[in-house]
Amino acid sequence: MLKALGIQKTYGSLQILKGVDLEVAQGEIVTIVGASGAGKSSLLNIIGTLDKPDAGQLYLKGQEISKLNNKQLSQVRNKQIGFIFQFHHLLAEFNAIENVCIPAFIAGVSKADAQKRAAALLSKLGLSSRAYHKPNQLSGGEQQRVAVARALINEPAIVLADEPSGNLDSANARDLHQLFIDLRNEFDQSFIIVTHNEDLADLSDRKVMMKDGLIVQ
Secondary structure (H helix, E strand, O other): OEEEEEEEEEEOOEEEEEEEEEEEOOOOEEEEEOOOOOOHHHHHHHHOOOOOOOEEEEEEOOEEHHHOOHHHHHHHHHHHEEEEEOOOOOOOOOOHHHHHHHHHHHOOOOHHHHHHHHHHHHHHOOOHHHOOOOHHHOOHHHHHHHHHHHHHOOOOOEEEEEOOOOOOOHHHHHHHHHHHHHHHHHHOOEEEEEOOOHHHHHHOOEEEEEEOOEEOO
């Protein structure tokens, strides 16, 4: 479903990625672990088309997306890739359902359809009663579940999560980890998760170790 071949990336004089190969199957949860500076987030940014590799190829659902122009990449990013970040990145002036709707609006979905889809996701995530609360009225765990709903609104092929439980307490982190598994089981979406949380890594289908810009196991 996703294939990265020979991905290289250099910033200034520092080579961050030194020829990374990674394949992820449909419906597979893969965690990427390793020390800070190993290249985990850089690889995730390239897979998510937020950054471009200096060399290598990236394929999503059989399409070589590493050759697309910026406009085409924006469309792939919006419709095929969901993002979950450590710090939520919810817009403070919008309530939960409005935050969830934003990627759907960008994709051209009507307001009525986007809100219907967002409400269904928030209900599934146990947030129906919080749909019209703004981020500062939500707990950390609730904010992260809103971010998960936002990542899923366009039914992406793959969801990328960068330290998604890094700001959560242990109970909320466990709930989030189980949520990823439940979502995969229901929607058959693929997940790539960068994490330092060993409990989350051990729950995944496959754990990938990065060291010094390479996958070592």
